[in-house]
Amino acid sequence: MDFSRQTKIPSCRKLLPFIVFQVIISTVLFVYIQNFRSADSTVSASSIQGHSYKLLPENVSIVKKGAPNLTILLWTWPFGVHSTIQKCSKLLGIPDCHITANRSWYHKADAVLIHHRDVCYSPRKLPQVPRPPFQRWIWYNLESPSASPNMSFMDNHFNLTMSYRRDSDIFCPYGLLEVLTEPQNVTIPPKSKLVAWVISNWNPASHRVKYYKELKKYIQVDVYGQGHLTLPQDKHLSTLSQYKFYLAFENSIHEDYITEKLWKNSLLSEVVPVVCGPPRKNYERYLPPDAFIHIDDFPSAKDLANFLKELDRNATRYQSYFQWRTWLKPSGQMSFSLHYCKACRALQTTPFHFQTIPELSKWFK
Ligand SMILES: *[C@@H]1O[C@H](CO)[C@@H](O)[C@H](O)[C@H]1NC(C)=O
Ligand SMILES: *[C@@H]1O[C@H](CO)[C@@H](O)[C@H](O)[C@H]1NC(C)=O
Numbered sequence: 001m002d003f004s005r006q007t008k009i010p011s012c013r014k015l016l017p018f019i020v021f022q023v024i025i026s027t028v029l030f031v032y033i034q035n036f037r038s039a040d041s042t043v044s045a046s047s048i049q050g051h052s053y054k055l056l057p058e059n060v061s062i063v064k065k066g067a068p069n070l071t072i073l074l075w076t077w078p079f080g081v082h083s084t085i086q087k088c089s090k091l092l093g094i095p096d097c098h099i100t101a102n103r104s105w106y107h108k109a110d111a112v113l114i115h116h117r118d119v120c121y122s123p124r125k126l127p128q129v130p131r132p133p134f135q136r137w138i139w140y141n142l143e144s145p146s147a148s149p150n151m152s153f154m155d156n157h158f159n160l161t162m163s164y165r166r167d168s169d170i171f172c173p174y175g176l177l178e179v180l181t182e183p184q185n186v187t188i189p190p191k192s193k194l195v196a197w198v199i200s201n202w203n204p205a206s207h208r209v210k211y212y213k214e215l216k217k218y219i220q221v222d223v224y225g226q227g228h229l230t231l232p233q234d235k236h237l238s239t240l241s242q243y244k245f246y247l248a249f250e251n252s253i254h255e256d257y258i259t260e261k262l263w264k265n266s267l268l269s270e271v272v273p274v275v276c277g278p279p280r281k282n283y284e285r286y287l288p289p290d291a292f293i294h295i296d297d298f299p300s301a302k303d304l305a306n307f308l309k310e311l312d313r314n315a316t317r318y319q320s321y322f323q324w325r326t327w328l329k330p331s332g333q334m335s336f337s338l339h340y341c342k343a344c345r346a347l348q349t350t351p352f353h354f355q356t357i358p359e360l361s362k363w364f365k
């Protein structure tokens with residue numbers, strides 16, 4: 001661009017501001033062009049991998065076309081444990097992503113999946129190399145906020161969230177209900193015992209342990225776990241299914257934090273869950289109201305105990321907690337591969353746009 005044509009020849013007195021103006025304009029233009037060039041060079045670099053990006057006029061958005069073989073870099077193996085990665089075409093019936101834990105892929109990776117637990121002990125555990133403009137960092141966490149330290153390290157780094165929270169960009173619940181294609185006859189496994197509880201992390205000061213201590217004054221509760229009855233992995237389901245009720249007590253209370261205690265220990269074992277966790281309304285986003293008993297429905301542990309004993313005596317009433325199974329089937333399917341594939345699907349299906357999560361720590365608590 002030639003600015004002199006649009007500008008009158010300046011007098012000597014006005015020359016200095018004019019020169020300053022020129023310098024500013026040239027600098028701005030230079031920086032703009034450099035930025036454009038560097039963005040452009042990543043376009044060609046990534047085209048090699050079969051991707052194609054288009055710069056929009058404002059240079060604010062990169063659009064991904066076609067069905068590319070996206071690369072997802074696992075920044076760490078979750079909890080440092082290597083696991084086999086299953087194909088997304090098999091798990092979700094979608095085009096496969098290239099999922100790798102090999103950090104040499106960093107510069108080409110469309111997304112970097114960062115597992116909170118493995119990076120939270122220092123901000124230096126996050127990637128330190130500048131990220132390519134097309135790359136998205138996904139914050140991955142399945143623990144509750146109470147068990148997720150140093151959240152503030154995560155502010156202003158991430159583009160997408162992946163957790164059990166329903167309002168995550170990529171939603172990974174601990175379980176879900178599937179709708180059956182036709183109704184099934186509900187059969188309840190034989191029940192010879194009353195209330196079971198499996199607990200690995202015994203904290204006497206916790207709400208759930210205090211509640212249990214009150215409850216057991218009024219009703220027999222069989223406790224499994226460290227320091228209690230033993231429950232071998234292979235006997236898990238067969239043991240629990242003999243009980244009428246299971247105490248699905250979460251270790252901390254947070255929105256949507258409903259774990260395998262409900263999905264695996266109760267619903268897949270065909271035991272009626274007695275839940276302690278977020279409010280009933282929150283559970284009802286995942287389950288029919290008559291699929292569980294909430295401790296908040298009772299003024300005291302004694303009242304809950306009386307209610308459970310009443311159900312124990314009345315088969316018709318007890319069976320009503322299984323009616324929903326006519327049309328619904330619980331699935332506690334949980335695997336790292338499934339989560340990686342959910343990330344893969346999200347990257348394939350959501351249109352590319354820039355997004356930063358400035359205050360992750362304010363959201364996740
Ligand atoms: C990581 O990927 C690079 C580039 O593809 C390759 O040369 C290297 O052998 C890989 N490393 C491992 C440990 O697989
Ligand atoms: C939180 O960060 C501090 C400072 O980096 C670190 O010393 C501490 O170990 C971290 N906490 C956990 C639980 O990783």
Ligand SMILES: *[C@@H]1O[C@H](CO)[C@@H](O)[C@H](O)[C@H]1NC(C)=O
Binds near residue numbers: 184185
């Ligand atoms: C369910 O029960 C009804 C009545 O007992 C019976 O006619 C039907 O065949 C059963 N259906 C299945 C899928 O077992």
Ligand SMILES: *[C@@H]1O[C@H](CO)[C@@H](O)[C@H](O)[C@H]1NC(C)=O
Binds near residue numbers: 317
């Ligand atoms: C059992 O519960 C049902 C349904 O609430 C009720 O109609 C019935 O009278 C109860 N039976 C006994 C023996 O209490």
Ligand SMILES: *[C@@H]1O[C@H](CO)[C@@H](O)[C@H](O)[C@H]1NC(C)=O
Binds near residue numbers: 158159353355
């Ligand atoms: C991702 O977030 C970072 C950090 O805030 C930001 O610099 C970058 O532009 C974002 N990238 C995308 C693709 O949204």
